[in-house]
Amino acid sequence: MPASNEDDLIARYFRPLATSAGSFELRDDAAILGEAPGDIVVTTDAIVEGVHFFPSDPPETIARKALRVNLSDLAAKGAAPAGFVLTLALPQPDASWLESFAGALGQDAALFQCPLLGGDTVSTPGPRMISITAFGRVKVGRMVRRLGAQAGDVVAVTGTIGDAVIGLDLLKGGPSRPALSANRAFSDQMVGRYRVPQPRIALASAIADCAHAAMDVSDGLAGDLAKLCSVSGVSARIDLAKVPLSEPARTVLAAGAITLEALVGGGDDYEVVCTVPATRWPALAAAGTAAGVAVTAIGEIVAGSSPPVFLDASGRPVTLTRTSYSHF
């Protein structure tokens, strides 16, 4: 009896990614996360064609984004990647698309030591959709939560903020395009930041060691920090001038093509925002230096229940009207 096309598809494109013993080479109905010391951190994030990525985006970047948005959560939680399962909904199997998608997914799985454990492949009359559930390991009780920020903590972010907003604006032909038209490298860099997040896995153990609270910035720095503060029962004062911006972002900002408010309120950064006691801040900063990832102090946690206050260069509070992205 010949294998079904679905089985062929899985065997051809995804079996090479199933490098963990617990995946049983994708020849079973389920996978195993083996007994090991510590808790397992579970996170799930889906991306939908036309919502989180463009139909014309390269399959390689779609694959990387699908995995990396989950790895970004693991990094923020201080977890070491342990594997993932993939649900892939496709209108029809397109061999060349699948080959590129699976190839890039496999490269990222190897790069971040996060092997494919299993999955489900289904047909859909709608857009492509990729849902990934990823697993990480932490010491018992040591997942870094949103809850836990304390007054006096340094608020820090990894990398740079707002690049993905500009990348998306470029792809949509928005005002960033003329602002960067003279610099192709800058444009490519911003589009790359939108399409391919850089999960801060290299900092996961330092975040676990140093941070009181953390989350990944996926829906906008202002709104995400507000969520963290709300759950922790604290507020924050942030110096907008300290929010780390890339050189392309500064160029777009200087041209008046986008506002700083849009950069701190837009989504898809996939950086980590964390709060760190002052005594641990040097250790986190040093870990950033060692990993080659900028970690920037942008303000501090203060007592109170109001949303974080963003201050301009002269110390005046700035009113942010749009602080985060919501699907509905």
Next chain:
Amino acid sequence: MPASNEDDLIARYFRPLATSAGSFELRDDAAILGEAPGDIVVTTDAIVEGVHFFPSDPPETIARKALRVNLSDLAAKGAAPAGFVLTLALPQPDASWLESFAGALGQDAALFQCPLLGGDTVSTPGPRMISITAFGRVKVGRMVRRLGAQAGDVVAVTGTIGDAVIGLDLLKGGPSRPALSANRAFSDQMVGRYRVPQPRIALASAIADCAHAAMDVSDGLAGDLAKLCSVSGVSARIDLAKVPLSEPARTVLAAGAITLEALVGGGDDYEVVCTVPATRWPALAAAGTAAGVAVTAIGEIVAGSSPPVFLDASGRPVTLTRTSYSHF
């Protein structure tokens, strides 16, 4: 700052389902499966509107099917449910649909002791899609695999086979409809079997104790058993007359409205097929009796590499042309 609509939606409909400490009341980016003895079994299955369910299906049955197709895998693997994460892709949030969906999902989560741990809610321009990743626990190295069937094993199935094929046929207005038109209870029973699988969680520990190999029957008994035999490097001889059929199914079959081949080659049974050494068969049968779930011996595993042979009442092999469902 008001919570976003997406946060409101999660808080209103799904927070009540997050009864496990590891879910952090859905107020974090990730959940925890806490350290405990044993392996964690991971399975993922998605259902798509227009493919796995009808747009007009009640939200309650859609919710139950989405969770139960995953619980069915856990049962077949001998695992006790530990929790699940949910990805929900919706064209727009419909309060009454969501309330019904989440209510039924919560009832099933409680019924099967499988709490919601986390999830992701995304908008989609396409059909509704629900992807669930479920977790179960087994003793170390004791997940029941497809691999492991041995010549001489009894081949057994739980429940009855083919009901969901008839239920689907009824919903599509196929030939089963006139065959059951005189018996509304039979029709409802078959539609119920299509819409709401009965995961055999009650037998999970007996399957773990007794079976050499097992899988859930989701794509058709004939094809699924063939997959199990292929991975195990064995063949099987099945008495078609012993395949357990419900009374409605026998009625449809007697009316000539459907073939036995269609019943053993169709999908959506969500029963367990397992192979059990003869010495353990009485224990499994007794567990079925205790749980109120029929467990029926339908044949035996034999040496060889050919696909399972299905024998008719006179012992002649029957050729099955369509043995299982494939998405592509």
